[in-house]
Amino acid sequence: MKKILFVDDEEGMHQIFRMLLKREAREGLFSVEYFTSASQCLAYAEGSSSLEDLVILTDISMPGMDGFELLERIREKFPQVPVVVISAHESDVYLEKAKRLGAIAYLTKPLEIAELKKLL
Amino acid sequence: MALAAGYCFIVTMQPLGSSDLFIRLRTAAVNALDLTTPSSGSSVSAFDGSSLLVTGVTLGYMLVLIVLSWIHYDQRRAAESEFQQHRRQLEGLISQRAEELQKKNEELEKKIAEIRTLQDSVVAQKKLASLGKLSAGIAHEIKNPLNMINNSAKTIIDFVNESMPGYVERVSKYLERQEKEYFLEDMNDIKVASEIIVANGARANSIINNMLSQVARRGVQARQVGLVSQVDESLSIVYHTMRALNPFSLEIQKEYDAESRSFNVHEDFGRVFTNVFENAFYAMKEKRRQVGDPYQPVLKIKIQSVPDKVLVLIGDNGIGIPKDVLENVMEPFFTTKPPGEGTGLGLSMVHDLVTANGGDVDIVSEPGVETTVRIQLPKRPQERSV
Ligand SMILES: Nc1ncnc2c1ncn2[C@@H]1O[C@H](COP(=O)(O)OP(=O)(O)OP(=O)(O)O)[C@@H](O)[C@H]1O
Ligand SMILES: [Mg+2]
Numbered sequence: 001m002k003k004i005l006f007v008d009d010e011e012g013m014h015q016i017f018r019m020l021l022k023r024e025a026r027e028g029l030f031s032v033e034y035f036t037s038a039s040q041c042l043a044y045a046e047g048s049s050s051l052e053d054l055v056i057l058t059d060i061s062m063p064g065m066d067g068f069e070l071l072e073r074i075r076e077k078f079p080q081v082p083v084v085v086i087s088a089h090e091s092d093v094y095l096e097k098a099k100r101l102g103a104i105a106y107l108t109k110p111l112e113i114a115e116l117k118k119l120l
Numbered sequence: 121m122a123l124a125a126g127y128c129f130i131v132t133m134q135p136l137g138s139s140d141l142f143i144r145l146r147t148a149a150v151n152a153l154d155l156t157t158p159s160s161g162s163s164v165s166a167f168d169g170s171s172l173l174v175t176g177v178t179l180g181y182m183l184v185l186i187v188l189s190w191i192h193y194d195q196r197r198a199a200e201s202e203f204q205q206h207r208r209q210l211e212g213l214i215s216q217r218a219e220e221l222q223k224k225n226e227e228l229e230k231k232i233a234e235i236r237t238l239q240d241s242v243v244a245q246k247k248l249a250s251l252g253k254l255s256a257g258i259a260h261e262i263k264n265p266l267n268m269i270n271n272s273a274k275t276i277i278d279f280v281n282e283s284m285p286g287y288v289e290r291v292s293k294y295l296e297r298q299e300k301e302y303f304l305e306d307m308n309d310i311k312v313a314s315e316i317i318v319a320n321g322a323r324a325n326s327i328i329n330n331m332l333s334q335v336a337r338r339g340v341q342a343r344q345v346g347l348v349s350q351v352d353e354s355l356s357i358v359y360h361t362m363r364a365l366n367p368f369s370l371e372i373q374k375e376y377d378a379e380s381r382s383f384n385v386h387e388d389f390g391r392v393f394t395n396v397f398e399n400a401f402y403a404m405k406e407k408r409r410q411v412g413d414p415y416q417p418v419l420k421i422k423i424q425s426v427p428d429k430v431l432v433l434i435g436d437n438g439i440g441i442p443k444d445v446l447e448n449v450m451e452p453f454f455t456t457k458p459p460g461e462g463t464g465l466g467l468s469m470v471h472d473l474v475t476a477n478g479g480d481v482d483i484v485s486e487p488g489v490e491t492t493v494r495i496q497l498p499k500r501p502q503e504r505s506v
Contacts, residue, residue: 012316019309026302061367063359069369 002030002120007041007058007070008086013109017057020113030120038065042073051078055120057107060087060094068101075102084119086111259328266324273317280311327357344384347430347497348376348423354393355421362401368408371418379425385477385497392473395466396434396493402457403438403491410439420492428499435492441485449483470495 006017014034024030035041038058042065045054056074060067071083085098088109098106105119288307292300355372363370397419404417422433441449448454450471455464467481470493474481478498485491 012320015312015316019313022305022309061363062369063363063372064369066367066369068367 001028002053002055004030004032005035005041005044005054005056006032007035007038007056007062007067009036009059009062011036013059017111020111021116024117024120038062038067038070042070045074045078045081051081054078054081056081056083057086058083060085060089068097071098071101071103263325263328266321266328270318270321270325273314273321276310276314277318280307280314284310326353327361343387345387345389346381347383347385347389347432348381350385350387350389351393351421351423351432354390355397358394358397358401362398362405366405368405368417370404371416373418373420375421376423377425380423380430383425383430383497383499388473389477392470392495393432393434395470396495399466399493400434400436400438400491403440404436405438407438425499430497430499432495432497433492434495435490437490440487440489440491441483442487446483446485450481 006014008014008017011034014036017034018025018032021030021032025032033044035044041056041058045051045056048054056070058067058070065073067085067087071085074081074083082104083102084105084107085094085103086107086109087094090108095106107115107119284307288304292303295303359370359372400419404419408415408417418437420433420435422431422435424431424433445456450467451464452468453464454468455462457464467483471481474495474497478500480496481493483491483493
């Protein structure tokens with residue numbers, strides 16, 4: 001089963017993500033771990049016994065380590081873990097940067113259920 | 121010699137070419153030429169008496185004419201010198217006028233330059249005014265739909281809290297175990313979602329109110345608010361705006377002493393702190409642009425209560441302020457930002473508002489290293505004059 005690591009400094013986004021994918025979660029397609037900072041997520045990944053089924057979904061703008069930095073670190077340490085970048089901005093600059101750093105997708109808020117499903 | 125004089129004479133008399141006298145003289149001159157220039161074939165001894173006479177008369181004429189033309193020349197010289205004198209006078213007059221004109225011109229240019237600067241500042245102020253109007257207009261436009269969202273979300277919360285639990289209890293009696301679990305979760309999520317809407321609606325509202333408060337709000341009753349909460353609210357607004365535009369990691373160190381928590385300020389102080397934070401974030405953003413990734417921005421906020429004052433210290437480790445710039449930062453319209461980015465009104469507004477409340481602002485900075493803005497506010501109540 002896939003395990004999603006969802007990173008956003010705003011807890012409201014955790015709830016929204018959970019509610020959006022409630023039905024799929026009930027079908028047992030995946031489980032989710034929520035983090036309010038990139039460093040928490042990184043620590044979790046480092047402590048994981050298996051990286052096989054991990055997928056990281058991260059917000060960009062967060063205090064402390066931001067989403068791009070997390071993306072870079074994950075690419076370095078765990079290149080097999082796919083990272084999806086989420087932002088409130090439809091910005092080409094962000095999109096380019098996310099691609100360049102090796103994100104598998106770039107999503108904008110508000111998140112769309114259809115897009116999330118496609119990704120999974 | 122005579123020959124030359126003859127030519128000369130003929131040349132001099134040219135203007136009279138049509139007169140009788142000239143024709144006669146010319147004939148005489150031609151004759152004289154014949155005399156002095158023996159033509160090929162004619163003998164030198166063949167002198168004609170009448171010719172001699174004519175020649176004599178001609179020479180006489182010529183002499184008279186030479187004298188006459190000398191006199192004429194003399195008169196002309198006199199006239200010329202008179203003319204030169206007039207010319208010099210005229211030239212003097214002209215150059216005097218030219219000088220006057222030059223002066224007038226310079227004065228005019230100065231005036232034009234003055235008008236230009238005046239015009240520029242008027243244009244700038246107008247732009248500012250229309251920018252203010254624009255953002256106020258947009259804020260109002262957003263406020264209406266936002267109010268509807270907030271109001272509706274509140275009615276959902278009321279429903280969820282008051283009527284729904286009863287319905288849920290009655291309905292869930294009829295559900296299977298698993299179904300019931302999902303049903304309860306869904307019903308709870310209605311509450312969660314509406315709470316998120318209400319909380320974030322309030323957040324958007326406060327951002328908009330702050331935007332509106334940037335535009336003059338005369339005639340509105342002043343409200344006193346807690347200093348600490350005002351500082352935190354401004355920080356949160358600036359932080360969220362800044363990181364939305366330009367995400368970077370930032371360390372925020374807060375040090376608020378217990379006593380300062382009871383201190384209140386006029387609600388306009390939101391604008392004061394917002395502007396100081398904006399400057400700090402800008403300075404750190406610039407530093408990051410210059411130095412790159414190894415740079416770790418740190419914002420330090422200290423609120424301290426001393427015997428009859430409260431101090432607010434806002435420090436950043438951004439680009440700092442050079443000494444010659446520091447002298448001017450509180451001047452209205454002084455900015456080092458590229459055109460269109462800064463109004464240069466931030467710190468002048470900060471200064472005006474703080475001093476109007478009996479306080480004081482000063483800035484210390486080590487260029488390239490850090491800047492600290494210190495705002496001192498008196499503890500005794502102050503009359504507001506702005
Ligand atoms: N924390 C700071 N670090 C470095 N320079 C600063 C700082 N605060 C102010 N300054 C300097 O002071 C100038 C004037 O600041 P002020 O807030 O009055 O206007 P501005 O920030 O340029 O424009 P605006 O406030 O409209 O964006 C700035 O352009 C900048 O050069
Ligand atoms: Mg400013």
